[in-house]
Amino acid sequence: MAGHSKFKNIMHRKGAQDKKRSNLFSKLSREITVAAKMGTPDPDMNPRLRLAVNTAKAQSMPKDNIQRAIDKASAGDDENYEEVRYEGYGPGGSAIIVEALTDNRNRTATAVRTAFSKNGGNLGTEGSVAHGFERLGYIEYGPEAGDEEKVLEAALEAGAEDIQSSRDGHEIWTAAEDLHAVAEALEKALGEAKEVKLAWKPNLTVELDEKDAGVLLKLVDALDDDDDVQTVWGNYDISDEVMEKLDA
Incomplete structure (x- = not known):
């Protein structure tokens, strides 16, 4: 993770996901199917489906x-998933938000609670940590999209609220309700984004030392391993120096 942006640390350890492609594709398929069921199977007419497909x-x-995931929704299969959000606390005073799609709330709640309790965390009640985050749209471009000035100009013209550029690329933030429109405008100006999704952005971050960071990443990996868990967000920040030690 050395050299990756703070937000990549805050989201989750993406390298761990990359080793589990089939698990990741299964989660993406589930989101596509749910999005298609909730609207139309046409991504151009269904903003949530468009975001799921882009991701x-x-x-x-x-x-x-x-x-196939879109066709599954059109076929009217019997699987019905509901969106559930869990909130809790990790090591070092960190706050965690877990988003899941499940057909069995009891199973998912038990699995999430177990992941927290076995990895230095505590599952809280709904709303216990969400007040420390903003629900925003997030769009990511790599450095190949252009320099900071070019991307900033395109982002502002598209209606984005904030942009953070580094050698790793560009992170663009929008109001949640503007995400689809901004992403569409940016695609015309800069090409296809690396990532487009709704995000929980922390108002303040907590920097973790090596010990707490090691436990925290085990917690995040345990949550990611659950088939029902779609995304894990947190307010933690892990420095490049600490990440290098943990990855050594």
Whole structure:
């Protein structure tokens, strides 16, 4: 993770996900199917589906897999998933938000609670940590999209609220309700984004030392391993120096 942006640390350890492609594709497929069921199967007419498809493409999910997930919704299968959010506390005073899609709330709640308790955390009640985050739209471009000035100009013209650029690329933030429109405008100006999604952005971050960071990452990995968990967010920050020690 050395050299990656703070937000990449805050989101989750992406390298761990990359080693579990089939698990990741399964989660992406579930989101696509749910999004298609909630609206129309046409991404151009269904903003949530468009975001799900864009995210799947950014993760190099094959087009056939994406289409099968959409067709599954159109076929009217019996699987019904509901969105559930869990909130809790990790080591070092960190706050964690877990988003899940589940067909069995009891199973998912038990698995999430177990992951927290076995990895230095405590599951809280709904709303216990969400007040420390903002629900925003997030769009990511790599450095190949252009320099900071070019991307900033395109982002402002598209209606984005904030942009953070580094050698690793560009992170663009929007109001949640503007995400689809901003992403569409940026795609015309800069090409396809690496990632487009709704995010929980912390108002303040907590820097973790090596000990707490090691435990925290085990917690995040345990949550990511659960099939029902879609995304894990947190307010923690792990320095490049600490990440290098943990990855050594």
